[in-house]
Amino acid sequence: xxxxxxxxxxxxxxxxLLTLVRLLRGPxxxxxxxxxxxxxxxxxxxxxxxVAFFQDGSNIPLIAAVALVGFVGSATASxxxxxxxxxx
Amino acid sequence: xxxxxxxxxxxxxxxxxxLLGALGLVRLPSLLSRLQAATKPQTLGLFLxxxxxxxxxxxxxxxxxxxxxxxxxxxxxxxxxxxxxSVHRSGGVRPEVLVVDELAEERPQDxxx
Numbered sequence: 001x002x003x004x005x006x007x008x009x010x011x012x013x014x015x016x017l018l019t020l021v022r023l024l025r026g027p028x029x030x031x032x033x034x035x036x037x038x039x040x041x042x043x044x045x046x047x048x049x050x051v052a053f054f055q056d057g058s059n060i061p062l063i064a065a066v067a068l069v070g071f072v073g074s075a076t077a078s079x080x081x082x083x084x085x086x087x088x
Numbered sequence: 089x090x091x092x093x094x095x096x097x098x099x100x101x102x103x104x105x106x107l108l109g110a111l112g113l114v115r116l117p118s119l120l121s122r123l124q125a126a127t128k129p130q131t132l133g134l135f136l137x138x139x140x141x142x143x144x145x146x147x148x149x150x151x152x153x154x155x156x157x158x159x160x161x162x163x164x165x166x167x168x169x170x171x172x173x174s175v176h177r178s179g180g181v182r183p184e185v186l187v188v189d190e191l192a193e194e195r196p197q198d199x200x201x
Binding site for chain 2: 001004005007008011012014015016018019021022028030031033034035037038041042044045048049051052055056057060061063064067068071074075078079081082
């Protein structure tokens, strides 16, 4: 059973590295905002793999909080990126 | 035993979907197509991983986990809509790529230059 968790975590880390490539290479700030939003999703997935592995629901509020904050953060950041871009 | 197998399959499928989404995020040419890769497979992958986890924990935590998954399913379209409008408004959309541009028709000052 632990093999499954190792494979899942390796896949999530691989997805994180690919998102890091987009984060660093992204031509505009909006690319970076999208990449950070994907990071949030990967963090939530990784945290839920932790919950599954230890079978205890103690840090599920963390998962909910990260998902909420990630959404609000990227929504306001993309509004900011748009406004700053228009004045140039 | 069965729940272990089912949750393993769900989590593997979810992680694979997250990986493919991240691959699409890197490979796709324009930001609008990258938005597709950033929201759809990631949301599906997260939902599958959360479902796989929900099978292994007690019922109360499983309900909270599925609530988080539902929240993510609801917010992913909102995020891509907001980012898409920001891209359109800051001129990131090439006009020749579009067949019809409803946003520009409604708000003339947003016409992509």
